[in-house]
Amino acid sequence: MLTTSFRFPLAHFLVGALLSTVGHSSDMSGALSGLQLRCCILDEPPIAFIDDRTYANGGVSGIIAQYLREMQGYLNWSCSSVQHYTGGKQTSFNHFVRMMEDCSENGAVRNDPGCTCDIGISGWFQNHHRFRRVDFLPPFVTDGYEVVFHISNSEVSGRRMFFITTFDRLAWVSIFGLMLLFSAIKFFDRKFCPIDSFEALEETNPRIQRFVHVLMKYPTLYRFRRALQSTFSRMILLPDSDVVENQTANRQWVLNTVISVSGLFLILSYEASMTASLVQETVSAGFQSIQDFQTCRISPAEVCLPGGGALEMFWNTSIAIEVCHKQRQPFFASSYDELFHAVDNRTCKYGLLLESTANAAINSKYCGKLLAAEKPIYSGGLAMVLPKNSNLTDVMSYATLKITNEVATPGIEQYFASIPKCSINPETTLNFRKLRLFFGIALCTGAFLLLLRIINNVWNQAIERRVEDKEQSKLRDIKTMSSSNCSIDISMSSDYNV
Numbered sequence: 001m002l003t004t005s006f007r008f009p010l011a012h013f014l015v016g017a018l019l020s021t022v023g024h025s026s027d028m029s030g031a032l033s034g035l036q037l038r039c040c041i042l043d044e045p046p047i048a049f050i051d052d053r054t055y056a057n058g059g060v061s062g063i064i065a066q067y068l069r070e071m072q073g074y075l076n077w078s079c080s081s082v083q084h085y086t087g088g089k090q091t092s093f094n095h096f097v098r099m100m101e102d103c104s105e106n107g108a109v110r111n112d113p114g115c116t117c118d119i120g121i122s123g124w125f126q127n128h129h130r131f132r133r134v135d136f137l138p139p140f141v142t143d144g145y146e147v148v149f150h151i152s153n154s155e156v157s158g159r160r161m162f163f164i165t166t167f168d169r170l171a172w173v174s175i176f177g178l179m180l181l182f183s184a185i186k187f188f189d190r191k192f193c194p195i196d197s198f199e200a201l202e203e204t205n206p207r208i209q210r211f212v213h214v215l216m217k218y219p220t221l222y223r224f225r226r227a228l229q230s231t232f233s234r235m236i237l238l239p240d241s242d243v244v245e246n247q248t249a250n251r252q253w254v255l256n257t258v259i260s261v262s263g264l265f266l267i268l269s270y271e272a273s274m275t276a277s278l279v280q281e282t283v284s285a286g287f288q289s290i291q292d293f294q295t296c297r298i299s300p301a302e303v304c305l306p307g308g309g310a311l312e313m314f315w316n317t318s319i320a321i322e323v324c325h326k327q328r329q330p331f332f333a334s335s336y337d338e339l340f341h342a343v344d345n346r347t348c349k350y351g352l353l354l355e356s357t358a359n360a361a362i363n364s365k366y367c368g369k370l371l372a373a374e375k376p377i378y379s380g381g382l383a384m385v386l387p388k389n390s391n392l393t394d395v396m397s398y399a400t401l402k403i404t405n406e407v408a409t410p411g412i413e414q415y416f417a418s419i420p421k422c423s424i425n426p427e428t429t430l431n432f433r434k435l436r437l438f439f440g441i442a443l444c445t446g447a448f449l450l451l452l453r454i455i456n457n458v459w460n461q462a463i464e465r466r467v468e469d470k471e472q473s474k475l476r477d478i479k480t481m482s483s484s485n486c487s488i489d490i491s492m493s494s495d496y497n498v
Helices: 004-025 064-075 093-103 169-187 207-217 219-235 250-279 310-319 336-344 355-362 393-406 412-417 432-497
Strands: 035-041 077-084 119-125 134-136 141-150 154-156 283-285 303-306 331-333 350-354 370-372 378-387
Touching: 064 077, 064 119, 064 393, 093 119, 093 134, 093 310, 093 378, 141 336, 141 355, 141 412, 169 219, 169 250, 207 219, 219 250, 303 310, 303 336, 310 350, 331 336, 336 350, 336 355, 336 370, 350 355, 355 370, 355 412, 378 393
Parallel strands: 035 077, 035 119, 303 331, 303 350
Antiparallel strands: 119 378, 134 378, 141 350, 141 370, 141 378, 154 283
């Protein structure tokens, strides 16, 4: 499907080429000669909204305001009235298009009590559902669809297991594989950690003690364990006294140098990445791309979007393409305020709305509460609408192209550059909140090692007592046997004397 972002520049070119011939033959300045139109505005901040403090054009404000004034001044027309249009149970954009279609008659709005709008003052995305019903002027600004979420649904660096997430999974696997490779090189060097013989413990010893003795002292296992210990110590730049025959061998020096250089590079990389993660916090969201919505990796039930407009059409035609979308539906809000309120209260995890509207709310009312994804999932042009086949379409299209090409009307970037920004001062100190997970793991590890030491001491004392009991039992048996032998000797001596 051809996206609006490609279609509108083509429309600019074709309409501009068509009207340039008319522009050369006659100047359209003042062509509407004081025409007055009934203007209807649909609330879409910051694109278009009513501001009671603005007196021009009945309070029309937003990005559209200067564009509208330029076009009115160039063609010499004005708004006889400006009314805030509301219709339908959800946002009014599609409802306005249907109303305009029903009220159109020979390219104009018929005289009917229910037909009170000659032109739509706001920004409509063009699509095939709307194109056959109304006339679109060329777009006056480019906007997009943005994903917003509550800050509690994001991951902030410094609050996670930063000492593990500093490297990704593949990096940790590579480091472990490198350590195994260096350990294998040491292990297969016959001069590394030679061992003469292995003596198994006697059967009288406890089975666990004999098993541990095999693990710790069996030549193959012992040498591989020492190779791992030596490699790890050198990778973290600790001194290690390897038991090696002919310590001055070149191959040992080369291997240990390679291990130390590799460890130094990894430590410096780890330190730099972890410092950036701790000192300068960054925020990342679970949402990555539009495929998360299309594949239902993010459930439709977790999404809010305005109903009754182009966003609902975009969802139904470009996102809801899998079977899972038939089973679960997003929440269609009746207004932008309702959508922001739902995301702020975590009624839905993600909100989908206009990029300009999202940024305006994040920089004002919801500063520090809501965040936006890095890039919009769709971009296109916003345009005003007229009745189908209106005799004003050509002249207003020409004026729009002339204004947008020659007059510095503010775009979204310029608009946001002129308003206050939501500034959250980043934390630049290492406080306990950032390090509490590290301290928790360190304390638990220390407590676990202390517990093992206590258990080991208790176990050794129990074994020693058991050995002492056996020895004392043997001594008692020997004494008993000795006393018995003495009694027998005395008895035999008495019998002999008799």
